[in-house]
Amino acid sequence: MSELFSPGDKITQNFDMTIVEKIAEGGMGEVYEAILHGASGFEKRIALKVVRADFASKDIHDTSARELDFLTRLVNEAKLVSNLIHTHIVQIYLLGTLQGFSSGFNGFVAMEYVHGVSLRNLIDKHLFNGKKIPVDIAVYIASRIARALEYAHKFKDRSGRTLGIVHRDVSPTNVLISLDGVVKLSDFGIAKAVNQDFFPGEYIVGKRRYMAPEQAAAGEVDFRADIFSLGILLYEMLCNSLPDRSILPPPISNLRDDLPNSVEFIIEKTLQLNPAMRYSDTSDLAVDLEKVIYEKGYGPTFVTLSEYLRQAFPAMDETQMINSNEEKTILFNSLTPNPFSKNV
Incomplete structure (x- = not known):
C-alpha cells in the first residue's frame, strides 16, 4: 500500500x-x-x-x-x-x-493567544486597591514560572544536545495569566542558548530592574540570572514594591508579617549577588516553592488562581478582556496597559 x-x-x-x-x-x-x-x-x-x-x-x-x-x-x-x-x-x-x-x-x-491579564496588571490592580497578593497565590504563580524556566533551561534539541535556553527577560510584563488560571511565560525574544556566541560588553537588553547584577553589567549569564529575576518577581508580588538593590538579599520580614520562614529563605537564596550562592538548579527552586504551598497536603491550583483572577477582574469575561471603565482605567494606567505584553 x-x-x-x-x-x-x-x-x-x-x-x-x-x-x-x-x-x-x-x-x-x-x-x-x-x-x-x-x-x-x-x-x-x-x-x-x-x-x-x-x-x-x-x-x-x-x-x-x-x-x-x-x-x-x-x-x-x-x-x-x-x-x-x-x-x-x-x-x-x-x-x-x-x-x-x-x-x-x-x-x-x-x-x-492567552485570554487573561499580565502579572503586571495583577500587581498594579493590588497597588490600586491598596492590597497585597496572598502569599499562597504569589508563591503558586512563582512556582509555575519556575517550572517553565526549568523546562527551557534543560531543553534538548532533536540530537539530544542540551540547549540551556536562558530567558534573560523574566519580568511581570512577560508573565501572562489566562482566565482559566494558567500561568504562561512569554517573550523569549532576547533568550539565548548556552552554546550561542557571547561577546562581553555586548548591547544590554531586558529590563534592568529585574536583571541579575551580572546581566546588568553586560557579563556572561546562565540560568542563574533567570533565577535572580524570578526572585525579584516573587518579592514584588509579595510586597508591591521592588527590593532595594543596594541591600541584597533584601530584608522582607518587616514588610509582611504573614510570610513563612521558608518563603524568606527562597527570596534570600534567589537574590544573592553572587550567582554561585543562588540555587544551583531551577528544579530545586521549583520544589522549594511547591513545598511552601503544599506542605499541608493541599494548596492552590490553576482553579484557585482562576477564581482569584475573576474576583480581581470581575469585568473580564470569556469573550472580552475588560468591559468596565473602572477596570480599563486600572489596566491602561499600568506599566503594561493591556493583557498581552506591551514590550513586543
Whole structure:
C-alpha cells in the first residue's frame, strides 16, 4: 500500500487570517488578536506579532541598529522557542511573511493567544486597591514560572544536545495569566542558548530592574540570572514594591508579617549577588516553592488562581478582556496597559 508522503516531502499550503483587534503595541512592534482559518470552517484564535507598519514599509538598508536588533529578536524568538512545548510557556506556531509589502521586513510570528491579564496588571490592580497578593497565590504563580524556566533551561534539541535556553527577560510584563488560571511565560525574544556566541560588553537588553547584577553589567549569564529575576518577581508580588538593590538579599520580614520562614529563605537564596550562592538548579527552586504551598497536603491550583483572577477582574469575561471603565482605567494606567505584553 503506497503512502501519501515520504520523509523529506515538502507541503505548500495557503491559509488566511482575519485580524480581530490590536492587543498590544511597543516601540517597534505590535500584537494583534487574529483568527487563523483552515479548511471546512476551521478557526483558531492566535496572537500575531508583527513589525509596526512604519518600520515594515522601510527599506531594509535604511533601518537603524536598534530596528535591526528588534527584527533579529523577532526571528530569534520564533526559531529558538518554536519547539518549546510546555503548559507554562506561550507556544510559537509559525514564523511567516505578510503579503502586500514590496520592501522592508514583512515577517510575523503567530503564537498562542492567552485570554487573561499580565502579572503586571495583577500587581498594579493590588497597588490600586491598596492590597497585597496572598502569599499562597504569589508563591503558586512563582512556582509555575519556575517550572517553565526549568523546562527551557534543560531543553534538548532533536540530537539530544542540551540547549540551556536562558530567558534573560523574566519580568511581570512577560508573565501572562489566562482566565482559566494558567500561568504562561512569554517573550523569549532576547533568550539565548548556552552554546550561542557571547561577546562581553555586548548591547544590554531586558529590563534592568529585574536583571541579575551580572546581566546588568553586560557579563556572561546562565540560568542563574533567570533565577535572580524570578526572585525579584516573587518579592514584588509579595510586597508591591521592588527590593532595594543596594541591600541584597533584601530584608522582607518587616514588610509582611504573614510570610513563612521558608518563603524568606527562597527570596534570600534567589537574590544573592553572587550567582554561585543562588540555587544551583531551577528544579530545586521549583520544589522549594511547591513545598511552601503544599506542605499541608493541599494548596492552590490553576482553579484557585482562576477564581482569584475573576474576583480581581470581575469585568473580564470569556469573550472580552475588560468591559468596565473602572477596570480599563486600572489596566491602561499600568506599566503594561493591556493583557498581552506591551514590550513586543
